[in-house]
Amino acid sequence: MANVALFGNPNVGKSVLFGCLTGSYVTVSNYPGTTVEVSRGSLRAGGNLYEVIDTPGLYSIYPITEEERVALRILTEGRPDVIVQVMDAKNIERMLPLTFQLMESGVPLVLVLNMIDEADQNGISIDVERLTELLGVRVATTVAINGQGIDRLIGLIRSAMHESASRGKKPMELPPYSDSRMHVWHERARVIARQVCRKSGARHGMSRLDRVLMSPLTGMPILAAVVYFGLYLFVGVLGAGVVVDLLEGAYTDYLNPFIENVVSATVPWPALRGLFAGEYGIFTLGVRYAVAIIMPIVAFYFFVFALLEDSGYLPRLGFLLDRAFKRIGLSGRAIIPMVLGLGCVSMATMVTRTLPTRRERIIATFLLALCIPCAAQTGVIMGLLAVRPHVLAAWAFIIISIFMAVGMLGAKIIPGARPTFLLEVPPMRMPQMRNVFVKTGARVAWYFKEVVPLFALASALIWLGQVTGAFDLLVRAMSAPLSLMGLPDSAATAFIFGFFRRDYGAAGLYDLNRQGVFDANQLLVAAVVLTLFLPCITQFIITLKERGWKIGVALSLFILMFSFVTGVALNGLLVIAHIKL
Amino acid sequence: MNVSEEAEEILEILWIAYEETNSAHLRLSQLRTMPELPVLRELIDAGVLTHAHGDDFVTLTEHGMHEARDAIRRHRLSERLLTDILSVKKDLIHETACQFEHHLHRGVDTNICTLLGHPQVCPHGKPIPPGRCCEEGREMVARAIAPLASLKPGEHGEVVYLHTTDPRRAQMLVTMGVAPGTEITLLSGYPSYLFQIGEGQFAVDRQVAMEIHVRLER
Numbered sequence: 001m002a003n004v005a006l007f008g009n010p011n012v013g014k015s016v017l018f019g020c021l022t023g024s025y026v027t028v029s030n031y032p033g034t035t036v037e038v039s040r041g042s043l044r045a046g047g048n049l050y051e052v053i054d055t056p057g058l059y060s061i062y063p064i065t066e067e068e069r070v071a072l073r074i075l076t077e078g079r080p081d082v083i084v085q086v087m088d089a090k091n092i093e094r095m096l097p098l099t100f101q102l103m104e105s106g107v108p109l110v111l112v113l114n115m116i117d118e119a120d121q122n123g124i125s126i127d128v129e130r131l132t133e134l135l136g137v138r139v140a141t142t143v144a145i146n147g148q149g150i151d152r153l154i155g156l157i158r159s160a161m162h163e164s165a166s167r168g169k170k171p172m173e174l175p176p177y178s179d180s181r182m183h184v185w186h187e188r189a190r191v192i193a194r195q196v197c198r199k200s201g202a203r204h205g206m207s208r209l210d211r212v213l214m215s216p217l218t219g220m221p222i223l224a225a226v227v228y229f230g231l232y233l234f235v236g237v238l239g240a241g242v243v244v245d246l247l248e249g250a251y252t253d254y255l256n257p258f259i260e261n262v263v264s265a266t267v268p269w270p271a272l273r274g275l276f277a278g279e280y281g282i283f284t285l286g287v288r289y290a291v292a293i294i295m296p297i298v299a300f301y302f303f304v305f306a307l308l309e310d311s312g313y314l315p316r317l318g319f320l321l322d323r324a325f326k327r328i329g330l331s332g333r334a335i336i337p338m339v340l341g342l343g344c345v346s347m348a349t350m351v352t353r354t355l356p357t358r359r360e361r362i363i364a365t366f367l368l369a370l371c372i373p374c375a376a377q378t379g380v381i382m383g384l385l386a387v388r389p390h391v392l393a394a395w396a397f398i399i400i401s402i403f404m405a406v407g408m409l410g411a412k413i414i415p416g417a418r419p420t421f422l423l424e425v426p427p428m429r430m431p432q433m434r435n436v437f438v439k440t441g442a443r444v445a446w447y448f449k450e451v452v453p454l455f456a457l458a459s460a461l462i463w464l465g466q467v468t469g470a471f472d473l474l475v476r477a478m479s480a481p482l483s484l485m486g487l488p489d490s491a492a493t494a495f496i497f498g499f500f501r502r503d504y505g506a507a508g509l510y511d512l513n514r515q516g517v518f519d520a521n522q523l524l525v526a527a528v529v530l531t532l533f534l535p536c537i538t539q540f541i542i543t544l545k546e547r548g549w550k551i552g553v554a555l556s557l558f559i560l561m562f563s564f565v566t567g568v569a570l571n572g573l574l575v576i577a578h579i580k581l
Numbered sequence: 582m583n584v585s586e587e588a589e590e591i592l593e594i595l596w597i598a599y600e601e602t603n604s605a606h607l608r609l610s611q612l613r614t615m616p617e618l619p620v621l622r623e624l625i626d627a628g629v630l631t632h633a634h635g636d637d638f639v640t641l642t643e644h645g646m647h648e649a650r651d652a653i654r655r656h657r658l659s660e661r662l663l664t665d666i667l668s669v670k671k672d673l674i675h676e677t678a679c680q681f682e683h684h685l686h687r688g689v690d691t692n693i694c695t696l697l698g699h700p701q702v703c704p705h706g707k708p709i710p711p712g713r714c715c716e717e718g719r720e721m722v723a724r725a726i727a728p729l730a731s732l733k734p735g736e737h738g739e740v741v742y743l744h745t746t747d748p749r750r751a752q753m754l755v756t757m758g759v760a761p762g763t764e765i766t767l768l769s770g771y772p773s774y775l776f777q778i779g780e781g782q783f784a785v786d787r788q789v790a791m792e793i794h795v796r797l798e799r
Contacts, residue, residue, distance in 0.1 A: 059753075059756040059757050060756035062752060062756060064749065064752070064753050064756070088780075088781075090779070090780035090781075091758075091779050091780050091781050093758075093779055094757075094758035094778060094779045094781055095758075097756075097758075122780060124780075177752065179755070182755050182756075182760065183760065183761070183762075186755075186760045186761075186762065186763070187762070190762065205735065205766065205768050205777065206768045206769060206775070214769060214775065215769075215771075216771070216772055315784065318784060319772070319773045319775060319784040320772060320773075322772065322773045322784070322786055323772050323773070323786075326786070331786065332773065332784065332786075356753070417747065418788070420747075420750050420753070420785075420786065420788065420789060421773060421784065421785055421786035421789065422750075422753060422754070422757070422783065422784075422785050422786075422789055423783065423784045423785075424757070424781060424782070424783055424784075425775065425782045425783060425784050426782075427782075
């Protein structure tokens with residue numbers, strides 16, 4: 001099938017355009033580096049079927065970050081039949097050098113001036129005919145978020161396809177990087193931009209909103225407010241508290257008895273009944289955890305996160321926090337994977353691709369795996385500790401201290417240069433509610449696909465363990481390390497769940513706590529240890545894929561040891577200091 | 582110290598040899614230009630060199646080291662001035678600088694250095710030895726070129742050159758559009774640096790903001 005690949009600078013709307021052309025949704029946001037993977041879809045135009053490829057943003061054909069490399073590979077190895085370069089219509093001069101570079105490939109090119117409405121609003125008018133003439137390529141103007149100009153673009157893609165077919169594929173040789181060549185491209189861009197762009201009205205520097213968001217005096221209180229209202233009140237109190245209580249209550253009171261009845265009526269062997277219903281049954285425990293505890297919390301978090309993403313707040317946060325992040329060997333750019341990690345650590349580990357150096361990627365992966373609890377876990381812990389605010393505060397204090405201490409240590413130990421902070425800051429935009437809901441839905445669905453099979457598997461294994469007696473053996477084996485941490489034997493189940501996923505372990509904790517097996521001290525120790533615990537199998541696999549098996553295995557072993565030692569030390573401290581929370 | 586122009590050229594060559602070998606003990610036959618005898622005599626008389634008769638080696642005295650360093654500083658500052666401010670063509674820079682540098686005595690070099698924003702390298706990437714003015718960050722004459730980090734929010738100008746310690750970072754900046762010749766405006770300088778190029782805004786840290794050199798427009 002003939003294919004067309006979308007290329008362009010970060011945050012110009014490639015993924016939105018991909019959605020317009022193919023009708024399939026990929027995550028879109030308002031910050032550079034949302035797309036880190038290649039997506040493929042199909043476009044039907046005039047009786048032909050074309051494959052459309054969406055790529056991560058790239059500034060030039062000389063890649064710096066991993067995701068740029070991913071994009072370039074589509075050009076050099078994938079050899080598309082047609083290139084569509086998407087450009088921000090407001091920034092033609094800055095983005096034209098990439099056009100010249102892509103033209104070096106010899107592949108027919110269609111240029112898209114996207115966000116032409118924003119250019120209009122900023123008083124920039126563009127002479128498209130003149131631009132077409134000067135560049136010798138097809139030029140379309142679009143507003144991808146509302147589908148404007150797409151039909152004409154599809155027409156241009158078709159005509160470029162004809163040209164491509166008649167030309168045939170030639171070997172592709174991209175010129176190596178040189179300052180002088182870059183200089184020529186920039187000069188040419190300047191000359192062309194001067195001829196086709198008309199600007200009326202003065203340039204506006206920082207908007208009033210940016211002045212408030214990006215000055216520490218006002219920006220830090222705003223950050224605190226975002227955390228308090230968005231994370232604590234909305235996700236913690238409303239999502240993890242009210243909604244989970246409601247769903248959990250309904251599930252245990254109404255659904256579980258019903259499941260028990262159905263299972264005992266249809267499954268004749270009592271031993272097998274335990275697989276589906278009962279204490280660790282797939283439906284009575286596995287699915288209950290997923291649907292009634294994890295889902296509402298994750299959905300609430302991803303909703304808040306989508307709002308933050310689409311507004312353009314995150315790069316501004318990077319601007320504010322770069323200095324603090326430098327202390328832990330990262331730059332302000334790392335704010336995006338870190339905040340995403342508060343949602344799902346696995347997704348965030350993939351996004352560490354956007355960090356420019358290997359050192360930053362290792363530190364970020366490590367901190368994500370060790371100290372950043374995912375939404376489900378944070379939510380459960382908040383729900384668990386909300387009735388004892390001082391324990392919640394102690395938990396937060398301990399985790400943040402470990403985050404900083406381990407980060408600073410990592411920055412010292414791991415060799416490499418100080419990170420560079422360089423991040424494009426897009427304008428603040430009003431989030432489109434439709435996109436916020438679609439994106440939240442897509443992420444929750446993704447999360448679910450990851451979680452439910454594992455929950456089922458865990459339930460099945462535990463059932464098998466119970467039938468064979470291995471489970472009791474395991475629980476007994478864990479009683480020694482647990483007692484070192486001052487925890488009761490019954491906590492073993494939560495930790496066994498934790499090996500599958502740490503949010504699953506937190507859900508187990510939630511369940512145990514309802515049965516009143518913990519005092520406040522034990523609750524704190526258990527919450528801290530499970531937060532530091534190995535995240536989940538998905539995260540482990542992604543770490544292996546992104547960082548290699550050596551780092552993946554070393555990280556996991558370290559985390560396992562570290563979480564246990566921290567638990568023992570914390571318990572020891574509480575006992576020695578006679579602290580009763 | 583007042584020496585002839587020829588002697589000053591030799592001083593520069595001696596400094597370059599010192600930079601390469603990191604030793605004050607230099608082999609005459611390996612210098613880029615062999616000094617003529619009268620010039621050598623002049624330098625020895627001025628207390629710059631010691632030279633045993635018939636030997637291939639000369640040794641820079643402490644005083645000589647100082648003089649050589651100043652000579653190269655004047656030469657490279659001249660190159661910077663000719664490139665950044667006077668837009669002299671690249672292939673003429675070295676030659677013109679050789680004539681220009683002799684006029685940079687008695688504090689003129691300090692003023693030029695300040696005017697150029699205390700540059701650290703010449704256009705060829707060779708280090709310019711810092712003068713007292715660089716350490717003090719003096720600004721007695723108005724600056725014409727300054728690192729982006731020293732601009733006040735709202736000030737703007739044209740990017741003249743990037744001086745990065747890491748070539749990858751220069752490449753990163755250039756591909757993002759921060760290339761020589763581009764209009765740039767500083768929007769904010771705290772807690773990080775925010776600048777605008779065209780309609781695009783970028784956030785960078787202090788290190789990067791120190792590496793972008795801007796010709797100020799008033």
